[in-house]
Amino acid sequence: MSRANWEVVIGLETHSQLNTTSKIFSGSPTAFGAAPNVQASAVDLALPGVLPVMNRAAVERAIRFGLAVGGEVAQRSVFARKNYFYPDLPKGYQISQYELPVVQGGALTIRVGDGDKAYEKVVRLTRAHLEEDAGKSLHEDFHGMSGIDLNRAGTPLLEIVSEPDMTSSAEAVAYARALHALVRWVDICDGNMQEGSFRCDANVSVRRPGEPLGTRREIKNLNSFRFMQQAIDFEIQWQIEQIEDGHKIQQATVLFDPDTGETRAMRSKEDAHDYRYFPDPDLPPLVIAADWIARVRSEMPELPVALSARLQADYGLSPYDAAGLTASREMAQYYLDALAVVGAAQAKPLANWVMGELAARLNREERDIAQSPVTPSQLAGLVARIADGTISNNIAKKVFEALWSGEGQTADAVIEAQGLKQVTDVSAIEPIIDEVLAANPKSVEEYRAGKDKAFNALVGQVMKASKGKASPAQVNELLKKKLQA
Amino acid sequence: MSLTDPQVRHIAKLARIELADGQLERTRDALGSMLGLIEQLQAIDTTGVEPMAHATDLVLRLRDDAISETDHRSAYQAVAPAVENGLYLVPKVIE
The missing domain is CATH 1.10.10.410 (Arc Repressor Mutant, subunit A)
Incomplete structure (x- = not known):
């Protein structure tokens, strides 16, 4: 059995929790980790007579996303009811968007692989739509019953749907990472995967080259990049083996079990029409005026793709360095702040320090770069002293350690206090x-x-x-x- | 347009409506006459007409992103059939 004779087709659906203060249709808080049901109001519980009222900030985040991916922000979009019965969805339907989503089209440029084999690829987006999250079901045994926590019910989501443009687990993970970085970059989602703020479903199918698309299976709720890679690889292998053994793939929803590394079918996938979508009579169409879009556009930060291109063009950084430095907005800001102090001539050594020593140290101590004990200007001062020959790279590591542990305020002070100046006499x-x-x-x-x-x-x-x-x-x-x- | 019995049963199942055997025929006829109305509507040429999403000409009202709801869990749970540790209890759902 060989994978070489097979083509893999992958599309991703990503649920991104929007970082609003209150819920999408009610004034309940969205904070994570509260005691069960204290953030579930009458609207979230679907008590009789309640009506949804749309949160402006959720719409604005959707606009921001649409602009960030170069999609079309719909001037008029429609909310629909997606009907299904599950106890963590007390209305019996989820308010979502179906025929007219708020964002249509768009694309994301991804970078796949390392070193010489690295390549860029454009993944097209189908759409992004606003919807509400469901609550949580706890299946531990409550005297043979399930427990329901509706704190999460009504949390705003942007569901981002890609075209089936990815052909390997590596591409799928690169896309998910790029999307994760982007939603954080434009500050619409905190990206916390442990807390479920960013969840991916992967649609996977295989076919022999030249044949029509195979039947897909959907892997639900992938909440880490590592699991995504493992789950997709397992799924591809499984589908190929099934077909080579003469079986047909049945469309299904599957779950990934991290303990066994396997995917297994959850329930037969209900057809889209079984959800009986129809426009929600409680919500007239969402109209977004051109001047609103224009204002949001004027407030957008420089996007990672643009900044990466600028770092390469203006400072001669490699695509690899530029991609690394624009992996997050905080990282990019740190680099730019330090660069402003040390000067453009040190762009490359500074990049090495930020992505090397600093990133490794932050990683080891599980800290964000925004909370780095070594500030951008301190690192800039250090790089400047290497550049002018005051210290060697090796001694610089010592100075870095001292700055990290707060033994000195500046690289110069540490070099002076510890007598680390390079002897060139x-x-x-x-x-x-x-x-x-x-x-x-x-x-x-x-x-x-x-x-x-x-x-x-x-x-x-x-x-x-x-x-x-x-x-x-x-x-x-x-x-x-x-x-x- | 007429529906088959399995179609009626399927729709009833999706809507979680229990149909006694004697009700099946009546439901099928009622649904059939509604679909007849839809067929009449579909016969009209709607070329160039924007699909209607809402019965009014209103546009969606938006509110500011502010917390206006406080915790009333104990009041809501006082009327719930079963609760424990702050959770609503429901018949076991197994996937």
């Missing part, structure tokens, strides 16, 4: 070299016999003896001179 280094040569006659002999390794060992000894303060380049040069003398 020949008269100070020569005696050290002489001492090392005298103490290591064997290495000297080996070097003269043509062993390059011996030379490196000698450089190491000199650096050690200088406590790292000598400049490696200068030591190289002086040492060579002495050995050839």
Whole structure:
């Protein structure tokens, strides 16, 4: 069995919780983690006689998203009832949008893979529509009953639907990551996947090249990128094996079990018409005036794609660096703030520090870059001292540590206080070299016999003896001179 | 237009309406006559007419994003059939 003879087709539906203060159709709070049902009002409980009233901020976030993906923000869109029975949906229908969604079309540029094999791809979006979230069902045993918490019911969602443009789990994950970064970038969603603020469903099918689309199965509720990758890979393999064994794929909704790494069918997928969508008589059409769209447009931040292009064009950064630095708005802001201090000539070394030492350290301590103990101007000061030869890269790591732990206010202060300034005075280094040569006659002999390794060992000894303060380049040069003398 | 019995049963099931055997025929006829009305409407040429989404010409009213609801859980739960630990209890739902 080989995957090479198969084409994979993947489309994603993403539920993005909009970061409003109150719910989409009621004045209840949306804060996560409250005691059960204290944030469920009469509207959220669907008590008789209540009516929904639309939250302007939810609409504005939809507009922002539409502009961010270059989609069309509909001047007129319609809310519809999606009818189904489940106890965490007390009305018996979800208010959603069906025929006329608030955002139509648009696209997202994704970057897939690393290094030489990295490539860019444009994933088209079908639509994005506003809808309300359902509550939560708790299936632990309450005397044979289920417990219902309706705090989440009525939380505003933007459901973002892609075209089936992805052909591998790597592309699907790259798309989900790019979308996740974008909704946070334009500040419409907090992106907290553990809390369910950003949930993906993946529609997966396989076919032999040239054949019509295969039957798809929908993997529900993928709430981590790692699980998404695993679930899609398992699903692809499973579908190929089924077909090669002569079975037909049945359309189904499946769940991913992280413990077994497998997907399994949940329930046979109800056809769209079984939801009996119809326009909600409680809500007249949503009309978005052109001047509203224009105002939102004027308030939009520079988008990651534009900033990434600017970083490459103006500062000569590689596509890889530019993509890394625009992975989040906070990261980009940090970089730009530091760059403003240290100057454009240090754009590349600064990028290395932000994505290398700093990112690794933040990652290790599970901190956001916005809460970095080392500020952009402190890092800029550090990079400047490497650039002007005051310290080596190695010593710089020491200075970085000191700044991180608050041992000094600036790189200069740390260098001064700890005496870390690089020694470039020949008269100070020569005696050290002489001492090392005298103490290591064997290495000297080996070097003269043509062993390059011996030379490196000698450089190491000199650096050690200088406590790292000598400049490696200068030591190289002086040492060579002495050995050839 | 007439519906088949399985179609009527399916619609009833989706709507969670229980149909006794004696009610099936009556329901089928009633639905059939409603569909007849729809057929009459569909016979009209609506070329160039924007589909109507609402019976009024109103547009959606929007409210500011502010919290106006406070916690009335105990009042709401006082009239619920079963509650525990702040949760509403319902017959077990199994997927």
